[in-house]
Structure formats: structure tokens, C-alpha cells
Amino acid sequence: MGFSFIPQSFRVFHHNYSRQKFLNDIMAGIIVGIVALPLAIAFAIASGVKPEQGIYTAVVAGFLISIFSGSRVQIGGPTGAFIIVVFGIVQEFGYGGLMVATMMAGVILVCMGLSKLGAAIRFIPYPMTIGFTSGIALIIFTTQVKDLFGLNIPDGSANFIGRCVDYAQNFSTMDYNTMAMGGATLVIMAIWPRVTRKIPGSVIAIIATTIFVFMLDLPVDTIGSRFGSIPTMLPKPSFPHFSFELIHKLMGPAFTIAILAAIESLLAAVVADGITGDRHNSNMELVAQGIANIVVPIFGGIPATGAIARTATNIKSGGTTPVAGIVHAATLLLIMVCFGRWATLIPMATLAAILMVVAYHMSEWRYFLKLFKSPKSDVFVMLITFALTVFVDLTIAIEVGVVLSAILFMNRMADTTIIRRTTVEMETDHHSLRDRVVPQGVEVFEIHGPFFFGAANRFKDTLQIVGKTPRVLIIRCRHILFMDATALHAMEELLDKTLKDGTTLLLSGVHAQPLITLEQSELYYRIGEDNIHGNIDVALNRARQLMDLPELPLPVPFVPTVEREKV
CATH class of the missing domain: 3.30.750.24 (STAS domain)
Structure with missing residues (x-):
């Protein structure tokens, strides 16, 4: 494998790692850990698994990605990009199937990294990326309407059109207390950045609404009322049951998880390079993502990748080395051990509002509209990928998007001959x-x-x-x-x-x-x-x-x- 596969964490102490840098990394890691907590819980719930599984993922994957990462400042954990595919796998194959698919995706990522395909991932067309990213954002946004307004929909539809019909037919069942908590969360997240950007508005919103609900004993849906208590320790390691039939069925979803993890982690690393002026090792980054996704299901987690927002927060908070990412994972573990039981009091409407804001930023709607000024073939790829993501399936959307992009590229190359x-x-x-x-x-x-x-x-x-x-x-x-x-x-x-x-x-x-x-x-x-x-x-x-x-x-x-x- 050679020198190119040495993680950044192994090089930290060879580059004048001072006491001040260490203190900066600790502070940045604590801040990012606090920021990651509500997102980890929200992503897990939206993915159809238990809230604590999001925390397990942020702790285990966050630690492993920082240890093996090809970027000095990458922060790993669960992200919104996986919500659709994870939810679909859990609904069809259960959590056991998700464990197998995640580990398969990890193996694919390691193979991609060792094959030095890190640079090739960058050639995935931008219109396709915008198409499925905007589609994922729209689905995340619409799935949170029920919890934001407290709608009473016992057996909601799983598809986009059916979900919208359910909302329209049952909108009169909304709960005003729930809607007030969701609205308060959105207001806090909109106003708080004017006060300070060091502590994100999502953390303040969770603290404020949780205290409000607890003090007034408001009859709103909370994590505890829906999922029960949250464990205060990592679970014992357990391995899934493998079978050739299951592996065959999960090949498509595993490939989708691997592609999403590769795209998002390398995009986060590129963003980090733009801020810090550093250069990441894309192949080592893929290997790190693969190792994390192989290990994290053993501890009850879900798919993970490098997170753009948390990586940017790490840099802005003073993080300069993988030590910050390790401290971020330790902070989450400490919060779970010491304050895990209090997380059961968080209102579901608050998490729904946070996810809606995440979806809004994830949608890249400005770039989506801007792409309509591009060549018609690019617009076609974007719209097809978007439509398939929203109305059919994310796995199919990525497969069709890749094929269409390749065909259009070859057609353009033929035109140059x-x-x-x-x-x-x-x-x-x-x-x-x-x-x-x-x-x-x-x-x-x-x-x-x-x-x-x-x-x-x-x-x-x-x-x-x-x-x-x-x-x-x-x-x-x-x-x-x-x-x-x-x-x-x-x-x-x-x-x-x-x-x-x-x-x-x-x-x-x-x-x-x-x-x-x-x-x-x-x-x-x-x-x-x-x-x-x-x-x-x-x-x-x-x-x-x-x-x-x-x-x-x-x-x-x-x-x-x-x-x-x-x-």
C-alpha cells in the first residue's frame, strides 16, 4: 500500500504539535460533540431506528474516521444523505439487513480506496449530485411534517405522493402544543446566529424546548414517550447473520450507501481543504470510511460518513488535527453516559424542526435553480435523478443517473471527434x-x-x-x-x-x-x-x-x- 495510505492521525506529532494546538483541538472537539448530539438522534429517528443508535454511530464512526482519515479535520457520523436508503432497508430487511448492507458498503469503500479510486469519485457529474441531494432533502423535509404539527396519522403512506395526501386529509388533527414547540425551534434557529455562532441554534432550541415541556408538563410527543429510555453505555458487540441470498438482495443498497459515503466524505474533505489550505488524501479517506462502516454495525450503529457541516464547525472552532475528531467522539460518549436519560425529554417536534432546517440547507435549491441555465442534457440528468429519488427509489436514481451521465458524456466526446x-x-x-x-x-x-x-x-x-x-x-x-x-x-x-x-x-x-x-x-x-x-x-x-x-x-x-x- 505504501506511504500514500498513512492516516493523517499518524503524522500529527511529526509537525510541531504544540500544547496550544492540543488545547484548541480539545475545545473544538467538545463543541462539535455538542453540535453532533441532536443531529445524531434526529438522523437515527428519521432513518427508522432507535435514537441511541445515532449516538452509537457518532461515537464509534466518529472515532474511527478521525483515526484513519485522509483529512486532518474530518468529522464523521450519521448524515441526512443516508436517511432514505437506511429507512428503506430497515422497513424491508430489518436492522439485521441494515447491518449486513452497511458492512458490505464498508468493504466496497475499502476496496475503492485501495484501488485508488478516490480521484475517480470526483468525476461524478454535478447535475446528478444536485439531483439526488435535492431529492433526499425534499423527502426528509416532508417526512417531518407529521411530527412538526403533531398530526394523528396511524398508518401513513411510505411514498411521497401518498404522504402528501395523508397530510392534506389529516391536517385538522394537528396539535397546537406540538406545533408551538416546532415553531419555537425554527424561530430560535433563525434568530440565534445573530447572538453568537459559536454555539449552534439547534442546541439552544433543544435545551429551551425540553425545559419548557418538562416544567409545564405539556402533553407533547417526546423521545421517551415514543422510544422509551436511552441506554447510557455502548452495547456489547454483536455480528449479523450473513447469507448469500441476503447479500445478493442487498448489493444495490450497499452500493448506494458506499457511493453516498464516498461522495459526501470527499466533498467534506474538499470543503475543509478550501478553508484550511491543506490537502487531503482521497484514497485514505475512502479506506477510513470503509473501516468505520464495517465496524459501526457491530456496535448497533447505522451508516456513517464525513459530515460537511460538522467538519466546517470543527475548523471554525479551532480544530486543526484528528485529535479534535477523537475528542468529539469522546464528548458524545460522555454525554450519553452522564446525561443520556435526559435526552428522553426532547420533544419530537423539536427534532422535526431541526431536520427541516438541515433539509433546507441540504437541498442546495439555489444551485438547483441555477442549473436550469446549463445545457439541456445536464438539466435532463438533474431532473431525472431528482424525480427518481423522490418518486421511486434512491438506489435506482443513482444507477440511472450514472448511466445517463456516462451516455451523455460519451455523446459529447463523440461530438468532439x-x-x-x-x-x-x-x-x-x-x-x-x-x-x-x-x-x-x-x-x-x-x-x-x-x-x-x-x-x-x-x-x-x-x-x-x-x-x-x-x-x-x-x-x-x-x-x-x-x-x-x-x-x-x-x-x-x-x-x-x-x-x-x-x-x-x-x-x-x-x-x-x-x-x-x-x-x-x-x-x-x-x-x-x-x-x-x-x-x-x-x-x-x-x-x-x-x-x-x-x-x-x-x-x-x-x-x-x-x-x-x-x-
Whole structure:
């Protein structure tokens, strides 16, 4: 694996780690731990699991991600991106199925990191990312309406349309005390940043509404009334039951979890680099996420990844090394041990309001609207991914989004490949035909750009413009740096046609990769070594030889003016 797979935590003490930095990391870790508590609980509840499982995840995954991270300031834990897929897995396969899917995703992430695919994740198209992120945000927002208003919907619909219909039909059942707690939370979170940004409004809202409900004994739904008590210690390690059938069924969801974890963690690391001026190791980051997701289900947790908001909070609070992330995990564990029983008093409406604010910021609605000014193909990918996320399934949305993006990319690449019939009048560069004599009965075509399957049909169509069958057909390949199997097949079909028509096929200016591809396919030998040349002059003389015409002297190689002066 080498030096590139050394976690940042192993390098901390080699870079003048001072007492002041240590104190800053401790303070930042405590602040982030406090910030992470309500989010961990809220994400767990919204995902269809117990509130304490969110805390377990933040503690275990937060610790492991900080230990093995490729970023110095990354903070890991449960995030809103996983809510939809986790909820779906739990509903269909139970928590045991979620354990298996999470561990599978962890293995996928480790393999991605060890295969050095960290940089490749960055190539996932921005419209697709915005599409499924905005879709996730909309679903999170709508799922919290019931708890925000205290609606009485015993058996609510699981799909988006059905959920909206349920809300419309049962809106008259809203509870005013619950709505007041939710409204108070939203007001506090909106106003508090004007007071200070060191302590987030979500923490103040939870403290204020919990005290208010407890002191007045308001009849509102709380964590305790819905889920009972919260344990004050981590659970004993336990392993899920694996079966080939279950693994097969969970392959899609596991892949989705892995992709979401990779995207969000690397995005958080990039954001952190932008703030700190540091550079993260994307492959080590994926390995860290994988290790965390393999281990966290053993301690009752849910999928985890690097969290953008908590990572930014860590930096702004003074955190500079993975020590802050470790302290954040220890802070959460201490809060759970000492104050876990008080968490049962938190109103559900407060958590719903917090999640709505998270969804609002997660939606990236400004960028969503801005993308409508982009090319229609990008808008199409964004809307399809968004619609599938909201109305069908996140796993399908990501799969379709990746396929659509790849197809559109290949179409754009094919558009950059120009295949044309070459004439003397068309060319002006020193390698052109302007100063060369092309005998009658010789046709010259040139390919500009990558010659792959997307351009193969265009190659065939362009060759149809030849009227009278030429005696010699020269294909100039000087601008082809890449040739794939489909392009090779098109070239083979062309060779078959020329042999049938009595035309000799010549290639000129063939680069290394296309030449190796031709040799490996044995097409090189079918065309003939005498018919594959390094430049157009040799190819034209070969054409003259085939037509029993006298060969012309080869021109003096072109030397730029600067080089001539040196000589």
C-alpha cells in the first residue's frame, strides 16, 4: 500500500504539535460533540431506528474516521444523505439487513480506496449530485411534517405522493402544543446566529424546548414517550447473520450507501481543504470510511460518513488535527453516559424542526435553480435523478443517473471527434496536403479526436461520401491518441470493404496506443506492415508505388524558426 495510505492521525506529532494546538483541538472537539448530539438522534429517528443508535454511530464512526482519515479535520457520523436508503432497508430487511448492507458498503469503500479510486469519485457529474441531494432533502423535509404539527396519522403512506395526501386529509388533527414547540425551534434557529455562532441554534432550541415541556408538563410527543429510555453505555458487540441470498438482495443498497459515503466524505474533505489550505488524501479517506462502516454495525450503529457541516464547525472552532475528531467522539460518549436519560425529554417536534432546517440547507435549491441555465442534457440528468429519488427509489436514481451521465458524456466526446475527407484547400498547417501532390485515384480522410465506439458510426457514415471507388484510401491517424474495440471493428469492416472493392487501405501517422491495439488484434498484419506509415509523405509515396507512379523525394522535416536559429 505504501506511504500514500498513512492516516493523517499518524503524522500529527511529526509537525510541531504544540500544547496550544492540543488545547484548541480539545475545545473544538467538545463543541462539535455538542453540535453532533441532536443531529445524531434526529438522523437515527428519521432513518427508522432507535435514537441511541445515532449516538452509537457518532461515537464509534466518529472515532474511527478521525483515526484513519485522509483529512486532518474530518468529522464523521450519521448524515441526512443516508436517511432514505437506511429507512428503506430497515422497513424491508430489518436492522439485521441494515447491518449486513452497511458492512458490505464498508468493504466496497475499502476496496475503492485501495484501488485508488478516490480521484475517480470526483468525476461524478454535478447535475446528478444536485439531483439526488435535492431529492433526499425534499423527502426528509416532508417526512417531518407529521411530527412538526403533531398530526394523528396511524398508518401513513411510505411514498411521497401518498404522504402528501395523508397530510392534506389529516391536517385538522394537528396539535397546537406540538406545533408551538416546532415553531419555537425554527424561530430560535433563525434568530440565534445573530447572538453568537459559536454555539449552534439547534442546541439552544433543544435545551429551551425540553425545559419548557418538562416544567409545564405539556402533553407533547417526546423521545421517551415514543422510544422509551436511552441506554447510557455502548452495547456489547454483536455480528449479523450473513447469507448469500441476503447479500445478493442487498448489493444495490450497499452500493448506494458506499457511493453516498464516498461522495459526501470527499466533498467534506474538499470543503475543509478550501478553508484550511491543506490537502487531503482521497484514497485514505475512502479506506477510513470503509473501516468505520464495517465496524459501526457491530456496535448497533447505522451508516456513517464525513459530515460537511460538522467538519466546517470543527475548523471554525479551532480544530486543526484528528485529535479534535477523537475528542468529539469522546464528548458524545460522555454525554450519553452522564446525561443520556435526559435526552428522553426532547420533544419530537423539536427534532422535526431541526431536520427541516438541515433539509433546507441540504437541498442546495439555489444551485438547483441555477442549473436550469446549463445545457439541456445536464438539466435532463438533474431532473431525472431528482424525480427518481423522490418518486421511486434512491438506489435506482443513482444507477440511472450514472448511466445517463456516462451516455451523455460519451455523446459529447463523440461530438468532439471530427472525421472528414481531406483536400488540399482545407489544410494550412505544415503537415497538410497543401505542398503535397495527391495522385488521381487516391482519397485521403482524417480523424481528429478519440476514435472510440461513440465515433465509430460517424466514421462509417463519413466514408459513404466517396463517389467513385478509389484505388488507394489513406486514413490519416495523426490526431488519434486512443482507439477502442468498436473503433477497431469499424476499421476492420473498412478493410473488408476495400479488399472487396479492390482498394488498398493505408494508414499514416499512427500513434503508440492505436498501433499496439492494431497489433494485438492482428489487424496490423491484415492491413500489411508496408501499408502502415509514420507520416503522410511516406504514405503518399506508397500510394504512388501501388499505382506505378514515380515516387517523389521526401520533404525536409519541418524545424521551427527558434530551433533553426539554435542550429
